[in-house]
Amino acid sequence: MNIIPVILSGGAGTRLWPVSRQAYPKPFMQLSDGQSLAALTFGRALKVATDNTVLTVTSRDYYFLCKDIYQANPQADMRKQYFLLEPSGRNTAPAIALAALQTQQLYGNEAIMVVMPSDHLIKDEELFIDTVKTAAQQASQGFLTTFGIYPTAPETGYGYIKAGQSLTAEGVSEIAEFVEKPDLATAKKYLASGEYSWNSGMFCFQVGALLQAFEDTAPDVLAAAKNCFDAVDSNQQQIEFNADLFTQLPDISIDYAIMEKAKKRAVVDSRFDWNDIGSWNAMAGLLDSDESGNRIEGKAVTVDARNNYIRAGDRLVAVVGVDDLMVVDTTDAVLIAHKNKSQGVKDVVQFLKAKAHDAAIYHTTVHRPWGSYTILEDEDDCKVKRLVVKPGQVLSLQKHYKRSEHWTVVTGTAKVRVGDDEFMLNENESVHIPVETLHRLENTTDTDIALIEVQCGSYFGEDDIVRYEDIYGRVKDQKAQ
Incomplete structure (x- = not known):
């Protein structure tokens, strides 16, 4: 039995602002032990994967964050990590449908997908692995299987699953009903009855059974997903879907599209500790x-x-x-x-977004594919950043129309292009980049480069960047001026 974990890595986590923000959301924020939820989820995924293969559905903005985290895990084989990159968020049903099509191509209809959001905390990994095995066995019989968390309190922030007829002696039952988040009185009744579990948002599917369920209950989702999938080279490890085709996917959850309508459904009584860190x-x-x-x-x-x-x-x-x-x-x-x-x-975040305030999206340290920058000063007449460029990475070839820049290398040695000139810039050396001058910086060494960038001019927004070449695909829709 091939078990393929599918990690859903996205979401803003607005109730955890100001640490979780749109550009650096909840899965990537550090817990008190220094780990991130994304790193812990990937570690769990590797432990249930049959051959180290993991599919991650995320966005291009988060792809580089995920990849850095995965590479830091010594158990990971990066040759078996697949990334499906969404141009925009369209909820869980499209994400899971696309992951099913990719899993089908890699391992066929008999493969078992374990769908895992990247922002859950589970400490009892041994019990989690045992529960996945139970769910996979049920899924192999064609049941669309979900993990029902044993409720310990009358929570009103979770959806609930009502168990039906028992299917096995191992705590697996048919699903009688999905119910929405209840009020407190109803939640207390659910808890007292012993018939309900929390809806964890984790699932286990046999690929063929899931695709057939899409065909039966959400054919529009499946058709649009196939259009997206057929338009890409699915043999690549990093698959970026066409934005126009992707927006044709219905914005709908897997619960509404499939689980509430399908006939052959099961819930596994899950006793491992579980926390979705929602507040x-x-x-x-x-x-x-x-x-x-x-x-x-x-x-x-x-x-x-x-x-x-x-x-x-x-x-x-x-x-x-x-x-x-x-x-x-x-x-x-x-x-x-x-x-x-x-x-x-979350209402604070909505207010900030309505005011177009950067604090809804960015921290003072902003992560980029090539590394990161930290804003040290931001005034009307200048902006100062500290840039860290990772080994082997390169900034885009670009120019600005409203500002000049001055780079000073603090540590390392940078390969710099200014205009038509290319040269090496060593520690404690500087270069001036006039307005409307092509420039680029590259790290050809095996250690980080740190430099201070001072911007002078009339405007310092990120939209005053005109890219001409970029190895991270950020010039696809931008025409050089």
């Missing part, structure tokens, strides 16, 4: 508290303060005389909220 309260629950009930990450001082969650960034955070607050500090933003209002954080 700061959930993050706080991962930490031990001090004698006053405060849960603290980073450098913080509390005085006469109780039952607070504090996540400090680079600065010392002092909390005095307050109870039941969440305080989350990053370089450029601070969140202060009552613990009972944790779901309201």
